Amino acid sequence: MDPYVVQQNIRRFQDMLDQARDPAEREKLSRMIDREQAQLEQAVQKKTDNSERS
Numbered sequence: 001m002d003p004y005v006v007q008q009n010i011r012r013f014q015d016m017l018d019q020a021r022d023p024a025e026r027e028k029l030s031r032m033i034d035r036e037q038a039q040l041e042q043a044v045q046k047k048t049d050n051s052e053r054s
Helices: 002-017 023-053
Strands: none
Touching: 002 023
16 A cells, blocks of 8 residues: 555544544554554555665
8 A cells, every 4th residue: 555545544543533532442543553554664664675676
């Protein structure tokens, strides 16, 4: 996935997290943010790997 899209998702989830009152909802959003950040790191790593091969 495009790193820009992942960053937009993270920002959106963080905004939702700031507004969430329910602890269960906050936990779910925290996990979603963690998952998106992991995807972002993978995308950046993959891009780095590809540019090193070139």
